Every structure is written in structure tokens, then in C-alpha cells.
Amino acid sequence: MSTKPLHVVIAGGGTAGWMTANLLAKHWLNQPVTITLVESPDIGIIGVGEGSTPTLKRFFSDMGIAEQDWMPACNATYKVSIRFEGWSPGANIPAYSHPFISQLDT
Known part of the structure; x- marks a missing residue:
């Protein structure tokens, strides 16, 4: 029995979005998974509150x-x-x- 490929969509970029995308990609390495990150070109980098x-x-x-x-x-x-x-x-x-x-x- 084969499983359908998984498609994960992450809404929002920034640090949290990109870290999430990278962790999921690492977790599902060599699996039939597509990860799509969607971020707005109209929302710039905030640059505060991160450490x-x-x-x-x-x-x-x-x-x-x-x-x-x-x-x-x-x-x-x-x-x-x-x-x-x-x-x-x-x-x-x-x-x-x-x-x-x-x-x-x-």
C-alpha cells in the first residue's frame, strides 16, 4: 500500500516560518513531502523582538x-x-x- 505524498503549507515567513520549514524538511528528509512557505512581499522584516x-x-x-x-x-x-x-x-x-x-x- 502506498501513501499519498504530503503537502505542507506554511503561512508566513520570517524567522518562525523559515525555521519551521527547515525543521520539517529535515524531519521528512527522503519522504514524499512538499513544503511550501508563503510570505507576503508587502510585509517587510520587522527586526525587533527577536533574540x-x-x-x-x-x-x-x-x-x-x-x-x-x-x-x-x-x-x-x-x-x-x-x-x-x-x-x-x-x-x-x-x-x-x-x-x-x-x-x-x-
Whole structure:
């Protein structure tokens, strides 16, 4: 019994869309699968709110790309927290730091 080829459509590009497409392509390597990514030419790169949090290490590991290869090639550093200034001046809390903790840290 043969199975029908699978066709996966990813709506939206950007970092999440392209990472998803790459992970699925790696997962279904040598399988009858077509992956199509659809992104709008009218929506540009936002360029904010993204960071190399520790979970990115898992993505590249799953892709079979060693950390010592991709980190220097991307001129990357890990973003381990974010600091919010002026968080709650009325409560006398001038800033708040939020750590990015992942399962990789445990």
C-alpha cells in the first residue's frame, strides 16, 4: 500500500516560518513531502523582538549544525535576559529584569 505524498503549507515567513520549514524538511528528509512557505512581499522584516535565547541551541542541534559552527558564522551571542526600565515608578521599582530560562539550563 502506498501513501499519498504530503503537502505542507506554511503561512508566513520570517524567522518562525523559515525555521519551521527547515525543521520539517529535515524531519521528512527522503519522504514524499512538499513544503511550501508563503510570505507576503508587502510585509517587510520587522527586526525587533527577536533574540538568540538558549532554546536556539536546540534548534541548531536538531538541524545537525554544531554550535561552534553557527555561533561565529552568525556573529551571535545568547540573550539570557531582558531588562525593562521604568517598570513601575509608582511602586518605586525602577527596573525589572526577566531571565530566559530553558530546559537546556537544567
